[in-house]
Amino acid sequence: MFTYDFPYLTAIIALPLIGALAIPLIPDKYGKNTRNYALIIALLNFALIVYGISQTYTMGIGEYQMVESYDWLPQIGLSWSLAVDGISMPLIVLSGLISTLSILASWKVDNKPRLYYFLLLVLYSAQIGVFAAQDLLLFFIMWELELVPVYILISIWGGKKRLYAATKFILYTALASIFILVSGLALAFYGDTFTLNITELGLKDYPLALEVLAYAGFLIAFGVKLPIFPFHTWLPDAHSEASAPVSMVLAGVLLKMGGYGLIRFNMEILPDAHIKFAPILITLGVVNIVYGAFSAFGQTNLKRRLASSSISHMGFVLVGIASFTDLGMNGAMLQMLSHGLIAAALFYLSGVAYERTHTLMMDEMGGMAKLMPKTFALFTAASMASLALPGMSGFVSELSIFLGIAQSDAYSSTFKVVIVFLAGVGLILTPIYLLSMLRVVFYGKKENALQLPSFGVDAKPREVFITVCLILPIIGIGLYPKLITTTYDVDTVEVASRVRASLPVIVENHVTALRVAEADLSAIPQIER
Incomplete structure (x- = not known):
């Protein structure tokens, strides 16, 4: 220490x-x-x-x-x-x-x-x-x-439906967070010593039933913040009504708290329960990936489309966490960091576009490419990063997760093929809905936008600076992933190793139970025909 x-x-x-x-x-x-x-x-x-x-x-x-x-x-x-x-x-x-x-x-x-x-x-x-x-x-x-400032920021400085979005946000997140307290205190009081220290909680030997119950509680709390389907519905509403700076923090940092909580509490403290829940996490992750991608197609509001994209991308974090491999865990961590930068850039640029057009409806924005070339270039760069273009951070993180689950020995070959295929479907859909977004926003019909005095005013130096500060690390990580992976790879490998260490114990217990059952059956007198 x-x-x-x-x-x-x-x-x-x-x-x-x-x-x-x-x-x-x-x-x-x-x-x-x-x-x-x-x-x-x-x-x-x-x-x-x-x-x-x-x-x-x-x-x-x-x-x-x-x-x-x-x-x-x-x-x-x-x-x-x-x-x-x-x-x-x-x-x-x-x-x-x-x-x-x-x-x-x-x-x-x-x-x-x-x-x-x-x-x-x-x-x-x-x-x-x-x-x-x-x-x-x-x-x-x-x-x-952190819940209170976000609630007030949305309810006062948000859009027309800000009170609805803010209330939905606080109800979902505040009610779910109660499970952190309940599950945590159950672990703290268990055993001969009471402790609230997170490291010491991980050293206790819990019965599997308590681990499973506490794991389920933590999963609900962190799953709402991540968000995991079906606890995700607050996110599109919050993003669509929040101002661009608030959306930057909401997508760039607050969603990562859910992934961080899953690693810190569910994996580190409750590894045996994590083995039980891992197939469920992978299934929910794939649902997030595919559902978020398809949902993005149906969104005509720019920020709601980006919010659906966030739901899809955070699904990869679940797959990586549940892969039981070092590569998958590294990919999950990198995905959180990468998505934080990419989502912050995209939501900020959506605010730049909103200031010029006074609308978030994509079909009312069109014609911005020629009049606002810097905005178009920055928006395109951030979108390319989001669709995992090689040379950008999103490509490295998602590739690591794919390879991590493919190499996992904890699942059958059939299960892994299905998971990789469905996640691949989401990966294919991502460039389609992002490129169509660029086409509609920057090359669609101009309609009412041209009548606005601010339309055609390109990104100003302050706006370019903010976006570049986010895009540069995205490209840096994409070209040289060790720039960031060296900061956490030892810790993620240790977490994955600890969970894998529990795998043989569980399997051995199952085998022992099976042998006992067989011995009991052999003791029963055989019925003659």
């Missing part, structure tokens, strides 16, 4: 929160001072994330690092316990990048700017807390904390 004198993790969680609390003290009449202040806080925090990790985090260790632990409320066993490993560290960097860019993307917000930037900074803090928390109750508090 590694400890350091300066509490970097506490600092990167506290800085945005303290900065948000100081916003009411800033003299500001038109919102510009608040905007600049929020951006400075976000940039400082992102710089602190990068500096702290570069100074104190060692790649390839396979242990928790930057460990910080303080007794917070010892009466209930709650401690301020933080640490990172190869699974959480890249997601913290991703959160810092996208949260900072989302504040820069909110440059024109003039409706209640103090409250708006306050909520974005609180959300920034909560995201880091979720990925760094090592105490179950602290994890739950941070998980709940």
Whole structure:
């Protein structure tokens, strides 16, 4: 275990929160001072994330690092316990990048700017807390904390149906998160010692029945956030009504919390139950892939189509997690990081298009390609990444998942062929609905769009900068995957190995039970004919 004198993790969680609390003290009449202040806080925090990790985090260790632990409320066993490993560290960097860019993307917000930037900074803090928390109750508090800002951001700064979308979001996610608390406390109270430490929970020896029940609870909670079919219906509504900066955070970071939770809790703490549920996860993953792809075809709203695409792409994460292979686990982790960058870019560019056309209906946007070549080029680049074009991060992650499930020894050949075939169908459908989206938006009929004064105004330097900051790492990872895989491969291999280690035990138990049954049957006197 590694400890350091300066509490970097506490600092990167506290800085945005303290900065948000100081916003009411800033003299500001038109919102510009608040905007600049929020951006400075976000940039400082992102710089602190990068500096702290570069100074104190060692790649390839396979242990928790930057460990910080303080007794917070010892009466209930709650401690301020933080640490990172190869699974959480890249997601913290991703959160810092996208949260900072989302504040820069909110440059024109003039409706209640103090409250708006306050909520974005609180959300920034909560995201880091979720990925760094090592105490179950602290994890739950941070998980709940990030729900409130998103709800308010959608309900005040959203579209015409914002109240419906925000209410649906909070009902789905808040009710589902109760299962985190219930399942976690069941594990914490089991045995002779009570503990809320996530690492110590993973060291307990649970009966299989308790593991299965706790696994099911965690799966519901994290499945809603991922989202897994059929708990996905809140996502298209939330995206279609949320502003572009909020959609950036929602798609780029919040969905990844579901995948992170599945790895951290379902796999690491409950490996025996994961073996039981793995075929179900793969089936649900394939349903996500195919359903999301077909659903995208039926969406004429640009952001709803992108939301359906996110449902499809997150299905690959489930397949990789349930593959039992190192390559599949690496692919699942890379898919979360890759999709975070790609989805943030696409949803931001959808906001750029909306500002010019004042509509999200694709058939009302057409004719933008010649008048807005920079926007067209950026949108095309992000779409190519989403459809897994070779040379971009999406190709590497999805290929790894395909190879991972194909090489798995945990499933029959017939099952693997069916899974790979159906996932391949989703993969084939993806370029079709994305290229048709580009065709309609940029080459379709112009209709009412030309009458708008802002139509034809190409992407401005700030908008180009935000998009390039997301596309450059997408291309960098696609050309040189080790740029990112070296940060987590030791940890994902360790998680996959731990789950595989439980496979022979389960099989041996089944064989033993079968032999006992055969012995009992042989003891029964044979009935003569």
